[in-house]
Amino acid sequence: MAYKPQYGPGTSHVAENRRRQMNPDIELDKVRNVTDEDIVLILGHRAPGSAYPTAHPPLAEQQEPDCPIRKIVKPTDGAKAGDRVRYVQFVDSMYNGPSQPYQRTYTECYRFRGIDPGTLSGRQIVECRERDLEGYAKWLIETEMFDPALTSVRGATVHGHSLRLAEDGLMFDMLQRCIIGDEGVVTYVKDQIGEPLDRAVSLGKPLDDAWVKAHSTIFHSLVGSSYRDDKEYIEYIQRIHSLRTKYGFMPVEE
Amino acid sequence: MAKIERSQKLFLDALKEKFQGQDPESVKTTFYNFNGVRQSPRKREFMAAAKGIEMERGISMYDPEHCHLGGLPMGQRQLMTYEVSQTGVFVEGDDLHFVNNAAMQQMWDDIRRTVVVGMDLAHATLQKRLGKEVTPETINEYLHILNHAMPGAAVVQEHMVETHPGLVDDCYCKVFTGDDAMADDIEPQFLINIDKLFTSEQAEVLKEQVGKSMYQAIHIPTIVSRTCDGGTTSRWSAMQIGMSFIAAYRMCAGEAAVADLSFAAKHAGVSQMASILPARRARGPNEPGGIKFGVFSDIIQANRKYPNDPARASLEVVGAGTMLFDQIWLGSYMSGGVGFTQYATAAYTDNILDEYTYYGMDYLKDKYGFDYSNPDPAATIAPTQEIVNDLATEVNLNAMEQYEGYPTMMEDHFGGSQRAGVMAAACGLTCSIGTGNSNAGLNGWYLSMLMHKEGWSRLGFFGYDLQDQCGSANSLSMEPDRGLMGELRGPNYPNYAMNVGHQGEYAAIVGGAHYGRGDAFCFDPLIKICFADPSLTFDFSEPRREFAKGAIREFKPAGERSLIIPAR
Incomplete structure (x- = not known):
């Protein structure tokens, strides 16, 4: 019988949102348009229009060793071209940021190829070949994975995910990489590492409270959905813990 | 799990003092208007001191307004003070770095x-x-x-x-x-x-x-x-x-x-107080990495002073243990730098872990009739998987809800590793005190970690991916990996050796198992007696109070050299 991913337990809308983000068969809503050039500006790895720096010659120009794995795995475009490996890193507010660190990692593993994600409490990084990265970053920013106020692209100095929100609704960022204008539009004035941009990049207005609550992937009893109320989720974790305790990592149901 | 009502909220006074004039339950605040690093009296003191030193030695030194992020100093948010838990003493975070705190140094000196x-x-x-x-x-x-x-x-x-x-x-x-x-x-x-x-x-x-x-x-x-x-x-x-x-x-x-x-x-x-370490962490005996958790729980004397409050006794071990194992051992011996301090201080400041732990004590009493204020081996609860799961689940859910309900507290513990260590410690202590079994306590810790990670889709830094997500398999049962009972584990135990925010709490979980039974000692009666001595420079029955004294510069240490150096 073919393996069919279940994308996690739970009866709550948080659990459902998590499954929705992870499942590559579901096309997530595109909620904003950002140009390729703007993505390159925010990432800050190369100047828009410049060639991709390479780490090695294109694979087609190399003598590939006779390796069965290389025959099975089709290289990504970035790998084929010999691009260097670069990163995009997101910070997600615990006040209903639409994605959250482990959720991002799981989603990326199901939806992207050739990636190396890293997951921490206050940030989540994904590294891959540069031209692949730009495509992935565009998807991660344009879709419902992102909210301009509650999600942030930050290479360093990431402090903010657990802090109260500023009065204008933005998550704290000591570098203030993005600001919110009089008309409520969020613009990036610095790239992800904090270098000032030659021109500001607009990412549109923050989504409203009802939207972020409905699309949340984090349990939160004050501003969202209580973890305690999703009994199936809790029981599932207890079950995994009990099986691991009794049987190590080869769990067998009694 | 069955939520219980508990009205004390031990952390509220600290939050109100730290965030004066602000509603601790509000999710909004103001930033970027605190005058940067100069908002802190201690940072201003550092800057003034550095000026004098620079004049004297002719080499530049502390210059946060130039060197931090190329001219953007910290302090874009409020630089908080901290109450050393259950002391009523508020200090600046800097005062809890061991270099700035003579009591912390002396605690380790007295053991070594x-x-x-x-x-x-x-x-x-x-x-x-x-x-x-x-x-x-x-x-x-x-x-x-x-x-x-x-x-x-x-x-x-x-x-x-x-x-x-x-x-x-x-x-x-x-x-x-x-x-x-x-x-x-x-x-x-x-x-x-x-x-x-x-x-x-x-x-x-x-x-x-x-x-x-x-x-x-x-x-x-x-x-x-x-x-x-x-x-x-x-x-x-x-x-x-x-x-x-x-x-x-x-x-x-x-x-x-x-x-x-x-x-x-x-x-x-x-x-010896500690055994020698293998070559890659090479240290002789009596160095922190070799102290067994059972021994450390005997060094700390709070159960002698608070025999009817195993929670308090355990929390003192947490404070002392995180200071020694996180701040000094992992933070300085093994790593170097200043970042480790705030992993540790989260566990012994602002009464947050204290509140979560006493919630566990109340839950033990309400649901299982275990009166933690009358420790007795005969009264402990059987350490079954079901009971560990129930205790750890409830204590963990309560802790998460408290962080959620009080955004200022979430901001206080701004890092996931801080929250993870504190919540898991409360779960572990509840399980070990209630069952009198250190391994049951460790097992409760790991359920907390899994539950925390799934609920908030985040945990601590990368290291938590390792030990906290495989710990279920090597805690309540010792059979799968031929492991050790908690008393015999220590900072160099496999999986425990590389991760800040754990070892002090583990030591307390081990101690809690014995304090909950009313035992006279945890592992070594000789060490328990030795550190009861009131002539010691550091008072091991009140480590958190001693740290507070160190922070406000009222602790008198040993080993001073003023007799043989020019007067300043």
């Missing part, structure tokens, strides 16, 4: 400079091999000589250099025994009086464990163990013990029996 050395082997050598008489009078005379020699004074040879007593005034030796008649004959200045220092129940057990044997609790000079290392302690001690026996019992300095005394003092009769 201590060994316990048995006297039975030496007395047997003197009596049976040499035919010497050993009496209370000769023992008192020996101790008089030893307290002259141990700080660094000569007892046998002519024309010797010696140490200045004012520099080594923290060095001394006392003895203890389970033999009441013998104890009565020892001069009070040299005796650790078990009956006076412990509850009658604890004293009875400890004296039974010690029996008629006699042990020396030896503390070499702080300045010596600082200049050398923990491995020096037994060597310095053994040298002075050997010379004192020679002087007290009129032995020949070169006779072969001296070798027996030396062997007993250096090896056969000595209890």
